Amino acid sequence: AARLNAISSITTAPAYESGIDFIANPTSSVWGENVFSLNEMAQRLPKATFKSLKKTITSGDALDISTADAVAEAMKAWALAKGATHYAHVFYPLTGLTAEKHDSFFDPDGDGGTIATFSGTALIQGEPDGSSFPNGGIRQTFEARGYTIWDVTSPAYIIENPNGTTLCIPTAFVSWTGEALDKKTPVLRSMQALNDQTQRVLKFFGTDGPFVSATAGAEQEYFLIDNHFYYNRPDLLACGRTLFGSPPPKGQEFDDHYFGAIPERVQSFMFEVERECFKLGIPTKTRHNEVAPGQFEIAPVYEYANVATDHQQMLMTTLKKVAAKYGMACLMHEKPFAGVNGSGKHVNFSMGSSAAGNLFDPGDTPAENAQFLVFCTAMISAVYKHAKLLRSVVASASNDHRLGANEAPPAILSIFLGDELNEIMEAIVNGDTVTSKKSTLSLGVDVIPTIPKHSGDRNRTSPMAFTGNRFEFRAVGSNQSIAGPMVAMNTIMAEALDEAASHLEASDTSTPEKLGGAVEGYIKKVWGECSSVVFNGDGYSDDWHEEAARRGLPNLKTTADAVGVLLEPKYTELFGKYGVLSERELHSRYEVYAEQYIASVNVESNLVVEMAKTIVFPAAVRYQGELASSLASLKAIGIEADHTTISEITDLIKKLQGGIATLEALKSAEHDQGEVAAHCLFIKDKILPQMLDIRGVVDALEGLIADDLWPLPTFQEMLYIK
Ligand code: ADP
Ligand code: MG
Numbered sequence: 001a002a003r004l005n006a007i008s009s010i011t012t013a014p015a016y017e018s019g020i021d022f023i024a025n026p027t028s029s030v031w032g033e034n035v036f037s038l039n040e041m042a043q044r045l046p047k048a049t050f051k052s053l054k055k056t057i058t059s060g061d062a063l064d065i066s067t068a069d070a071v072a073e074a075m076k077a078w079a080l081a082k083g084a085t086h087y088a089h090v091f092y093p094l095t096g097l098t099a100e101k102h103d104s105f106f107d108p109d110g111d112g113g114t115i116a117t118f119s120g121t122a123l124i125q126g127e128p129d130g131s132s133f134p135n136g137g138i139r140q141t142f143e144a145r146g147y148t149i150w151d152v153t154s155p156a157y158i159i160e161n162p163n164g165t166t167l168c169i170p171t172a173f174v175s176w177t178g179e180a181l182d183k184k185t186p187v188l189r190s191m192q193a194l195n196d197q198t199q200r201v202l203k204f205f206g207t208d209g210p211f212v213s214a215t216a217g218a219e220q221e222y223f224l225i226d227n228h229f230y231y232n233r234p235d236l237l238a239c240g241r242t243l244f245g246s247p248p249p250k251g252q253e254f255d256d257h258y259f260g261a262i263p264e265r266v267q268s269f270m271f272e273v274e275r276e277c278f279k280l281g282i283p284t285k286t287r288h289n290e291v292a293p294g295q296f297e298i299a300p301v302y303e304y305a306n307v308a309t310d311h312q313q314m315l316m317t318t319l320k321k322v323a324a325k326y327g328m329a330c331l332m333h334e335k336p337f338a339g340v341n342g343s344g345k346h347v348n349f350s351m352g353s354s355a356a357g358n359l360f361d362p363g364d365t366p367a368e369n370a371q372f373l374v375f376c377t378a379m380i381s382a383v384y385k386h387a388k389l390l391r392s393v394v395a396s397a398s399n400d401h402r403l404g405a406n407e408a409p410p411a412i413l414s415i416f417l418g419d420e421l422n423e424i425m426e427a428i429v430n431g432d433t434v435t436s437k438k439s440t441l442s443l444g445v446d447v448i449p450t451i452p453k454h455s456g457d458r459n460r461t462s463p464m465a466f467t468g469n470r471f472e473f474r475a476v477g478s479n480q481s482i483a484g485p486m487v488a489m490n491t492i493m494a495e496a497l498d499e500a501a502s503h504l505e506a507s508d509t510s511t512p513e514k515l516g517g518a519v520e521g522y523i524k525k526v527w528g529e530c531s532s533v534v535f536n537g538d539g540y541s542d543d544w545h546e547e548a549a550r551r552g553l554p555n556l557k558t559t560a561d562a563v564g565v566l567l568e569p570k571y572t573e574l575f576g577k578y579g580v581l582s583e584r585e586l587h588s589r590y591e592v593y594a595e596q597y598i599a600s601v602n603v604e605s606n607l608v609v610e611m612a613k614t615i616v617f618p619a620a621v622r623y624q625g626e627l628a629s630s631l632a633s634l635k636a637i638g639i640e641a642d643h644t645t646i647s648e649i650t651d652l653i654k655k656l657q658g659g660i661a662t663l664e665a666l667k668s669a670e671h672d673q674g675e676v677a678a679h680c681l682f683i684k685d686k687i688l689p690q691m692l693d694i695r696g697v698v699d700a701l702e703g704l705i706a707d708d709l710w711p712l713p714t715f716q717e718m719l720y721i722k
Pocket of ligand 2: 219346472
């Protein structure tokens with residue numbers, strides 16, 4: 001009955017109002033109003049202080065500590081004027097979530113009043129009592145101190161609540177020994193490493209100097225469902241996905257949702273999300289319906305990777321917050337509903353500087369194209385050498401349901417170049433004539449071909465696709481922080497560019513012709529070793545799985561297979577060499593991610609047992625009882641009715657009980673699995689399949705039991721009633 005009440009509450013609810021006058025106060029007018037931006041700083045800081053701070057922000061120079069007091073004072077004045085009473089150091093622990101510790105600006109002044117204070121020290125460093133964040137063994141209780149350290153490169157901002165506002169300061173979270181306990185620290189380190197190696201390459205093209213930053217633009221997919229349904233599904237509440245439920249009679253087969261008209265309530269929600277994002281300086285750009293019913297997407301304009309990473313977290317928080325205001329839950333789980341598409345987060349990645357431009361953008365001159373080809377080639381080399389790492393950084397219990405499910409790229413990491421770029425690469429390697437759409441060029445040492453810009457072909461089945469002026473990493477899950485993928489991409493590119501630079505440094509590059517020859521040499525070398533990772537076909541096809549196996553490409557299907565990659569000596573060496581993560585830090589990450597996998601599936605299996613016993617079983621027995629009394633009554637008046645349905649129900653009830661007993665037995669054996677790696681495999685091989693088994697039985701019962709007795713909101717209802 002709760003389920004049917006939910007439906008009637010939704011259909012009779014008044015329209016949700018934002019209470020905002022969008023005409024008098026257009027969203028464009030609130031841009032950045034809650035950000036302590038460079039502009040704001042320029043107005044509030046002494047000139048010299050501002051100059052020094054700006055240098056740190058834009059060129060990665062070390063922070064001049066002596067400026068901190070002045071900045072803190074200015075930040076405080078700005079925040080108080082915006083109604084703030086507290087400031088919070090915001091940080092990103094390894095859970096992938098956002099954490100914050102709030103402190104009041106106000107202290108008693110000793111004369112019966114209060115005074116607002118905020119020192120440079122308080123700005124730079126905080127000490128949250130974060131001892132229960134996962135740290136993978138880095139912090140013993142006797143050394144439990146963790147510090148939050150101000151990240152100057154990411155702007156401070158104000159978070160509004162109807163009852164007050166808070167100044168938020170983005171920080172890195174480290175142990176007292178300086179080890180990273182968070183997701184931000186390695187992003188910053190890896191950006192530094194990428195810049196260092198890129199400069200060496202750019203020297204050859206005369207475009208070195210200004211800081212080269214990685215850029216990222218993440219497309220976020222999500223589902224929206226009404227809160228009445230959400231609160232009636234313990235699985236959605238606790239796990240973010242439905243553990244039971246059969247696909248709706250009408251799914252996505254008509255492709256009628258994709259880019260379709262956006263429902264009114266969702267549209268209102270989107271307007272307000274965009275407005276909140278604009279206030280925070282998050283440049284949201286596109287919005288549309290996605291493939292599955294009830295599924296949508298939002299994407300911002302790309303930004304520097306460190307800022308984009310923070311903004312992505314803020315965007316996820318905003319989506320959830322605003323959805324609640326409109327009576328909906330925003331689901332960012334990778335696979336909330338079996339049988340319809342799941343959600344990803346496509347991370348568009350490039351790198352560039354004011355002097356060098358976008359390094360994945362083909363240029364107009366042979367020299368620019370030579371530079372472009374070096375960077376593309378480095379990318380091919382990086383993805384080939386580190387396919388397993390890229391797989392590992394997108395691994396999670398939830399993303400396992402999506403990767404390889406013929407809706408998302410497979411767990412096999414390949415790279416898509418598109419026909420035109422592929423032809424150019426092959427022609428260079430074979431010394432052939434290159435025919436591009438624009439012109440025909442014979443390739444000599446002195447000529448690098450014209451490369452068509454923004455070539456139209458798109459491949460939606462590749463985990464790493466070249467899309468004209470950037471690469472799109474499509475295997476990232478909708479629920480994940482983009483920090484892990486950014487760290488991996490930056491670091492493996494740093495290594496590949498290190499090799500490219502070494503190749504060029506060892507070659508004769510004294511004339512433009514000779515430099516062209518050296519570039520060709522580098523391309524040939526990499527292509528010879530790495531071209532097996534290039535795949536321009538359909539990544540969803542079975543043929544590709546066979547072909548990839550023939551090519552010897554790794555296929556780490558699940559998190560249990562992929563999480564251990566971080567422990568390989570190759571990665572201790574790589575991350576150590578570029579100063580991104582120490583062996584201890586890497587190891588701690590492995591521990592935390594493996595534990596998270598175990599913990600998530602554990603919650604799910606607990607719920608499968610509980611929901612099967614207390615929600616599904618009672619409904620089945622009630623219906624069985626109804627059928628039984630109806631049959632008995634019929635028999636009493638001399639009618640022998642058909643027993644098929646009651647036999648089926650009885651049979652399924654027995655299977656349900658058996659399935660639950662088996663899962664419970666497996667769960668108690670779980671504690672004997674000892675080591676983390678073995679435990680992960682046990683979960684993958686035993687627990688998850690048994691959960692699916694039970695789901696099969698429950699979904700069959702859903703198809704038999706009288707609708708007014710079925711307790712759980714159905715997919716049909718959740719996906720279509722808005
Ligand atoms: P599509 O759905 O066609 O892939 P979208 O417009 O939804 O395109 O998303 C493309 C994303 O790529 C946007 O976030 C955009 O800002 C980003 N992007 C564009 N150029 C770059 C770049 N040089 N570096 C990083 N991201 C980029
Ligand atoms: Mg895209």
